[in-house]
Amino acid sequence: MEDAEKGPQEQPDSVPEVGEDAVTAVGPSPPPPAMTEEERQELQEELAKVEDEIQTLTQVLAAKEKQLADIKRKLGITPLNELKQNISKTWQEVTTSTAYRRTSETLSQAGQKATAAFSNMGSAISRKLEDVR
Template identity: 60%
Template sequence: METRQQGLLDPEPVTEVDEEMVSDVDLNNTLTEEREEILSELTKLEEDISTLRQVLASKEKHHSELKAKLGITPLIEFKQNFNRSWYDMQTSTAYKKTSETLSTAGQKTSAAFTTLGTAISRKFGDMRNSPSFKSFEEKVECTVSNIKQTKVGSQGRGGSFEEVLSSAAHASAQETPSNNMSESSDHERTC
């Protein structure tokens, strides 16, 4: 005879739908219990936060009262914080490197401007010593001398600078070389 094992061939087998129903019931109970625990913990945290805010407000008030007794104003605090930050910045490596770089750049720029100034001065000196500049300078001196003599020779008529200049130009244009030699001085002969 064949022996049958109990459970393998039960007359009413458990279907999959039944298993899902059982697991749904367990999950709902588990989720509900877990949710209640989380809500309870959240409520406790909110109470703790509220208590800590009250304690912090009380401590901040006490802090302000102590500062007022010491005479520490917000402006003084700002100055102290600024000075501390400025000191921290100056002692930082980045600030020191930047400062050194700018100092080197400033020295090089100063040297470049000094060299440029020297070169410009030398060029002006060379230009002043050039024959064309000397010729121009002599012509200007002659014109000024002629203007002065024309003004002196005008017997006190006076007049503006423009009048004197135009009369000097008119006089020098009308003079002939023979008149120029007899009437002008030795200085005018070189002009």
């Protein structure tokens, strides 16, 4: 409420947080002509309330993240273990995907055909060499 009593020329005392709207960091703008002083006051009070709620939620989130880190540490879950699990899970999802199976089958068939072709070509070359002798 003290902000409402300050003149519109004064700058806020705090540095804006990441993501904070640049307009709110500069200070309140003059009210549009259709807005009454009472409406403006209500909006400023609502703004202050929402900012307080955001501050509270940020603090709660930080506390929960610390709690999460503590629990993981106690369970012996390290970032490296999590990375390994994520990679393993992702690889499992890839290998069970339809696209992967189809590609694998196609490459397998292509490999078999290439092997057969090289074998036939080798046999043909061997026969030709025998004929030359």
